[in-house]
Amino acid sequence: MGKNLTKRDEDYSKWYNELVVKADLAENSGVRGCMVIKPYGFAIWEKMQAALDKMFKETGHENAYFPLFIPKSYLSKEASHVEGFAKECAVVTHYRLKNADDGSGIVVDPEAKLEEELIVRPTSETIIWDTYRKWIQSYRDLPLLINQWANVVRWEMRTRLFLRTAEFLWQEGHTAHATEKEAVEEAEQMMHVYADFAENHMAVPVIKGTKTESERFAGAVETYCIEALMQDGKALQAGTSHFLGQNFAKAFDVKFATREGKQEYVWATSWGVSTRLMGALIMTHSDDNGLVLPPKLAPIQVVIVPIYKGLEQLDAISQRVNPLVEELRAKGISVKFDKRDTHKPGFKFNEYELKGVPLRLAIGQRDLDNGTYELARRDTLEKETVAGEEVVGRIEVLLADMQKAIYDKALAYREQHITQVDSYDEFKNVLEEKGGFISAHWDGTAETEERIKEETKATIRCIPIAVEKESGSCMVTGKPSQERVLFAKAY
Structure with a gap:
């Protein structure tokens, strides 16, 4: 998948x-x-x-x-507000339908026009x-x-x-x-x-x-x-x-x-x-294999996939797994024991990898004999064998570690993609070659902001509040600038 x-x-x-x-x-x-x-x-x-x-x-x-529904007159009371949303509004003009006189289908009843349109x-x-x-x-x-x-x-x-x-x-x-x-x-x-x-x-x-x-x-x-x-x-x-x-x-x-x-x-x-x-x-x-979800937001934090031949082996695995499921749920960990006999274990592995389930436990006959589980984490795709009596503690540790690890990875990427520039040519080059946030001086005018947007498709994402202000010269006009702002192409 x-x-x-x-x-x-x-x-x-x-x-x-x-x-x-x-x-x-x-x-x-x-x-x-x-x-x-x-x-x-x-x-x-x-x-x-x-x-x-x-x-x-x-x-x-x-x-x-x-x-x-909002009466149209309400929107017109705050001028800049209505101007900001006017082009995006869906408007209700009538309150009733009727069958067309020629039998061609349903039409809007012209007699049912609202006195005031609703947004x-x-x-x-x-x-x-x-x-x-x-x-x-x-x-x-x-x-x-x-x-x-x-x-x-x-x-x-x-x-x-x-x-x-x-x-x-x-x-x-x-x-x-x-x-x-x-x-x-x-x-x-x-x-x-x-x-x-x-x-x-x-x-x-x-x-x-x-x-x-x-x-x-x-x-x-x-x-x-x-x-x-x-x-x-x-x-x-x-x-x-x-x-x-x-x-x-x-x-x-x-x-x-x-x-x-x-x-x-x-x-x-x-x-x-x-x-x-x-x-x-x-x-x-997420990566090329599918979703990667932080454990705190994953609908299923742990999935358990049995590997078995015949119902007798599945029953033995279930007797081992059911108490584990109860123990994990008692600790507030969401867990799914996937006993479907309509899909093979390999299909299930792919499915839960695609859906970003943080941890996957696999258990087969060898694990039953050895009292172990195979434990795989979604973010790194690393696998390990864990003893049955240690598995709950290990799951708790790995869920916390995953939550931190994927944040740290995203933070490292962002820090590598904040680039400080001082000239417009450098700005354009970084925007095309590297992307990310670009920290640059801007003269504070809407005209310069619009020019940059038209010429590069980049916008000022924010004026950061957690950085020390640094005066300089606008990269486009050379006029005085009180602080750097962050530009980027954006969704």
């Missing part, structure tokens, strides 16, 4: 597309640009969701749900801030810390499974605060939460930073982001958190009474990550 994949160095895009389908993660649907997330892919998303949801609740956030949610700021106007009256109602897990629709022309689809799953947090300082701290906190999740659960190293004005979320005063680097040298935005100032509060007239009895507009944030993280997970770790 895994052996039929296109090699990454032959065609990275084709390798990715094949892997998503062959590993049973997702497939294209009958609706153009939309995907079906299959059970194995959804199981990974559920583990992501559970980990993030726990982190959100630990920082004081609560879950709610808001409508899928299928591209993001929920407008419907949520219209609701918050009713929820917020006084400083006692603040801060309001709400998250929702939902689907959104952004009408994409060129789609790719997980990375860019017309409909996708995500979470979106929307918070209201009494002061600017509190709102900025919230936006920064959520960026750090996302980075923590990416690095400690996904094993994906990220760079934290802010977006340039032209790359900010529509309607935001500041956008914080985490940027990851894929194996093909392209960047991927893995999460964003936005300080919205008072823009939406003013647009929807959301005021509160202060302790002194004055009426003031609240301060806002919004933040989100989506099923695009699945794409980041695949492209950061």
Whole structure:
């Protein structure tokens, strides 16, 4: 199964597309640009969701749900917001179908036109801030810390499974605060939460930073982001958190009474990550044999494959394996004992290698006689023989080691692919020959940023926040620059 994949160095895009389908993660649907997330892919998303949801609740956030449909007039209330999303919106204009008079099939009933068109949610700021106007009256109602897990629709022309689809799953947090300082701290906190999740659960190293004005979320005063680097040298935005100032509060007239009895507009944030993280997970770790999953997000952490001839031998293996399965599950380790008699062990080995199961235990007659297991780890493909009484401890050690090892490997790749340049010619050369992040000076103007994008297809991924500022000269114009920024071609 895994052996039929296109090699990454032959065609990275084709390798990715094949892997998503062959590993049973997702497939294209009958609706153009939309995907079906299959059970194995959804199981990974559920583990992501559970980990993030726990982190959100630990920082004081609560879950709610808001409508899928947004009245068109709501979007027009915040000018930069509607401008940012206008070209991606799906619009509902009618509420009823009917059989055509000539019997040719079903048509839209022209008598059922909506008084006001409804927008299928591209993001929920407008419907949520219209609701918050009713929820917020006084400083006692603040801060309001709400998250929702939902689907959104952004009408994409060129789609790719997980990375860019017309409909996708995500979470979106929307918070209201009494002061600017509190709102900025919230936006920064959520960026750090996302980075923590990416690095400690996904094993994906990220760079934290802010977006340039032209790359900010529509309607935001500041956008914080985490940027990851894929194996093909392209960047991927893995999460964003936005300080919205008072823009939406003013647009929807959301005021509160202060302790002194004055009426003031609240301060806002919004933040989100989506099923695009699945794409980041695949492209950061996987290899020519298939998926490589971090143990913390693997739906199956350990698979046990029996090698047997006849039911009697299988029964003997099962008697040995069943207590082990119970012991592993009691320790919170997800395990599958694959006793299917419809597939040979070699097929199963290939299948679980393709699906990125971190550890594989094989047991045959010789292992029964010797009281051992053959243990193979997915990331390095190394095998070892382990005594039965030591196998649980060894599994625990290897799962922890794998989680760290694949992070360290991704980090080493990223560090090798951050290149500092001082001239535009050098920039272009590194971009084409090496790829990755390029650290360079920029004069801070949107004109220069757009010129670089048009001429090279590279964008400013972020202005890093964890590095010391270094003044210099813009690589393109020679004008003064206060700090280096990170450029890359990106998904």
